[in-house]
Amino acid sequence: MVAKYKKDGISSGAVDCGLADPAVSGTSGSDGGNGAAAPSRATGLASSFPSIAPGIDVDSVSEAELKENGFRSTRRTKLICTIGPASCGFEQLEALAMAGMNVARLNMCHGTREWHRGVIKSVRQLNEMKGYSVALMMDTEGSEIHMGDLGGVTSQKAEDGEEWTFSVRKFDGALPEGTLQVNYEGFAEDVMAGDELVVDGGMVRFEVVDKIGPDVKCRCIDPGLLLPRANVTFWRNGRLVRERNAMLPTISSKDWLDIDFGISEGVDFIAISFVKTADVIKHLKSYIASRSTNRQIGVFAKIESCDSLKNLEDIIRVADGAMVARGDLGAQIPLEQVPSVQREIVTLCRQLNKPVIVASQLLESMIEYPTPTRAEVADVSEAVRQRADALMLSGESAMGQFPLKALSVLRTVSLRIERWCREQKRHEMMRLRELSPPSSDRQTAERVSEQICNSASHMANNLGVDAIFVYTRDGHMASLLSRCRPDCPIFAFTDTTAVRRRLNLQWGLIPFRLDLSTDMEVNILRTFSLLKARGMMNSGDLVIAVSDMLQSIQIRKIP
Numbered sequence: 001m002v003a004k005y006k007k008d009g010i011s012s013g014a015v016d017c018g019l020a021d022p023a024v025s026g027t028s029g030s031d032g033g034n035g036a037a038a039p040s041r042a043t044g045l046a047s048s049f050p051s052i053a054p055g056i057d058v059d060s061v062s063e064a065e066l067k068e069n070g071f072r073s074t075r076r077t078k079l080i081c082t083i084g085p086a087s088c089g090f091e092q093l094e095a096l097a098m099a100g101m102n103v104a105r106l107n108m109c110h111g112t113r114e115w116h117r118g119v120i121k122s123v124r125q126l127n128e129m130k131g132y133s134v135a136l137m138m139d140t141e142g143s144e145i146h147m148g149d150l151g152g153v154t155s156q157k158a159e160d161g162e163e164w165t166f167s168v169r170k171f172d173g174a175l176p177e178g179t180l181q182v183n184y185e186g187f188a189e190d191v192m193a194g195d196e197l198v199v200d201g202g203m204v205r206f207e208v209v210d211k212i213g214p215d216v217k218c219r220c221i222d223p224g225l226l227l228p229r230a231n232v233t234f235w236r237n238g239r240l241v242r243e244r245n246a247m248l249p250t251i252s253s254k255d256w257l258d259i260d261f262g263i264s265e266g267v268d269f270i271a272i273s274f275v276k277t278a279d280v281i282k283h284l285k286s287y288i289a290s291r292s293t294n295r296q297i298g299v300f301a302k303i304e305s306c307d308s309l310k311n312l313e314d315i316i317r318v319a320d321g322a323m324v325a326r327g328d329l330g331a332q333i334p335l336e337q338v339p340s341v342q343r344e345i346v347t348l349c350r351q352l353n354k355p356v357i358v359a360s361q362l363l364e365s366m367i368e369y370p371t372p373t374r375a376e377v378a379d380v381s382e383a384v385r386q387r388a389d390a391l392m393l394s395g396e397s398a399m400g401q402f403p404l405k406a407l408s409v410l411r412t413v414s415l416r417i418e419r420w421c422r423e424q425k426r427h428e429m430m431r432l433r434e435l436s437p438p439s440s441d442r443q444t445a446e447r448v449s450e451q452i453c454n455s456a457s458h459m460a461n462n463l464g465v466d467a468i469f470v471y472t473r474d475g476h477m478a479s480l481l482s483r484c485r486p487d488c489p490i491f492a493f494t495d496t497t498a499v500r501r502r503l504n505l506q507w508g509l510i511p512f513r514l515d516l517s518t519d520m521e522v523n524i525l526r527t528f529s530l531l532k533a534r535g536m537m538n539s540g541d542l543v544i545a546v547s548d549m550l551q552s553i554q555i556r557k558i559p
């Protein structure tokens with residue numbers, strides 16, 4: 001890959017994934033524009049960070065946005081960065097956090113567990129020392145067919161008409177010239193001469209010419225760049241072939257080891273690749289519940305296969321959220337169907353109150369170039385207009401030349417389109433169905449919460465209030481409010497750092513950690529005075545306050 005322009009500040013020079021000393025790393029964000037550091041009070045570093053106020057944890061990015069732009073202009077769409085060699089150093093992670101990264105994603109297809117452990121440690125350190133609440137998402141490899149490691153090189157160009165061999169043989173060290181490894185042992189038996197091999201969602205295509213034992217001879221028909229461990233699908237007579245590869249388990253034995261690793265490292269979310277049915281999600285959720293007693297890990301279903309589309313509603317109902325994984329999805333359904341499927345998934349997730357992520361190729365050209373294409377900006381805008389909870393960077397932040405610039409594009413486009421949608425009423429309008437029908441006592445309590453949140457957000461829009469405040473221990477009421485997508489931001493106060501991190505993935509929520517009292521009035525007055533003291537709100541601001549501890553709605557003017 002040739003850098004045609006000056007590289008991004010954070011990815012310049014040699015890749016250093018060691019732990020820089022965070023105490024001396026300073027703030028290296030150049031386009032983040034958020035200089036104020038707000039460390040957690042738990043670190044005892046208050047003296048070196050004068051902006052700290054006791055009693056409340058919020059990150060410097062939210063704080064600066066609130067101070068500079070007032071309540072209404074904070075960003076509602078959340079941003080996820082896949083971490084890779086271009087972004088794994090402490091200072092690089094810090095720059096991304098400063099530029100608005102809400103969630104760091106670790107793709108277990110790549111890197112060793114040790115490597116991932118280093119990133120997790122850095123993110124955790126960043127949160128503790130600088131007051132961020134960057135959540136961690138682990139993404140499983142899954143057992144779909146993919147290529148091997150390219151024998152150590154970072155990429156290989158396949159030219160039109162070239163002959164390549166796909167082999168299920170194991171090679172030690174360098175691969176023979178023109179050979180690619182395939183991880184699925186049944187590959188050579190399943191494919192037939194004349195089949196089309198689609199690599200990396202169509203970035204490169206081959207036609208099968210001949211089979212010789214474990215080797216499949218192919219000719220390149222669509223040239224492109226081959227990347228390590230890229231996914232491979234095969235097509236016959238214009239249809240995706242589902243042979244024995246369709247029987248591969250969604251969660252492989254390697255995935256289970258990665259999941260154990262994720263649980264023990266305390267990640268916030270686990271995203272499951274190539275989900276086919278709701279059962280696999282249920283199974284994983286009960287496994288997690290039996291392994292981690294007091295910690296909740298959100299399980300996200302990645303929608304990236306034909307099978308997942310068949311069972312979409314069942315899958316989303318049992319998952320804690322979903323990802324529109326357009327990379328692989330675009331290799332399994334015709335490309336022209338991807339936009340409508342995206343819209344359908346985003347709508348369904350909102351109806352079912354599950355956070356939804358739109359992922360892959362949002363700013364693909366920024367892997368190599370410092371500015372996005374107009375088409376990419378339009379794609380990002382559409383996802384923002386659909387009011388997806390989060391947008392995700394993949395290669396752009398993992399191995400691209402301009403991770404920070406790509407994140408900055410997502411941030412500025414989100415802010416601009418959100419404002420335009422609010423001012424011009426250009427959102428995707430949606431009538432929300434009732435989530436919980438009346439029956440048992442528990443559901444009645446849930447129904448009350450739902451009604452309170454619907455009404456609070458309706459009132460907030462009609463009265464033009466500056467913010468909704470929600471006091472919530474488990475975060476549920478905050479997510480019910482987020483589902484309503486009100487015009488004003490939602491300040492979510494919760495008493496655990498884990499819930500605060502989880503809420504950081506959801507649309508419109510600005511999560512704070514605060515020791516909650518059982519007395520609502522105490523909570524309200526404390527948050528008013530703390531936020532006022534830090535310049536995040538002003539006398540006269542109008543706020544709607546709701547709580548899951550005392551099911552109530554209050555309209556309050558900041559004294």
Ligand SMILES: Nc1ncnc2c1ncn2[C@@H]1O[C@H](COP(=O)(O)OP(=O)(O)OP(=O)(O)O)[C@@H](O)[C@H]1O
Pocket residue numbers: 082083084085107109110111139227228229230273327328394395396398399
């Ligand atoms: N931890 C990592 N180490 C090295 N390279 C990485 C890492 N994570 C991502 N990358 C690189 O960034 C590219 C894009 O990242 P991404 O997570 O989207 O991978 P992917 O394999 O395309 O996605 P998925 O497997 O989830 O469908 C990868 O193809 C790989 O080259």
Ligand SMILES: CC(=O)C(=O)O
Pocket residue numbers: 273302304324325326327328329359360394
């Ligand atoms: C993110 C991912 O897995 C995909 O787009 O395929």
Ligand SMILES: [K+]
Pocket residue numbers: 107108109139140141142273
């Ligand atoms: K993956």
Ligand SMILES: [Mg+2]
Pocket residue numbers: 273304325327328
């Ligand atoms: Mg995928």
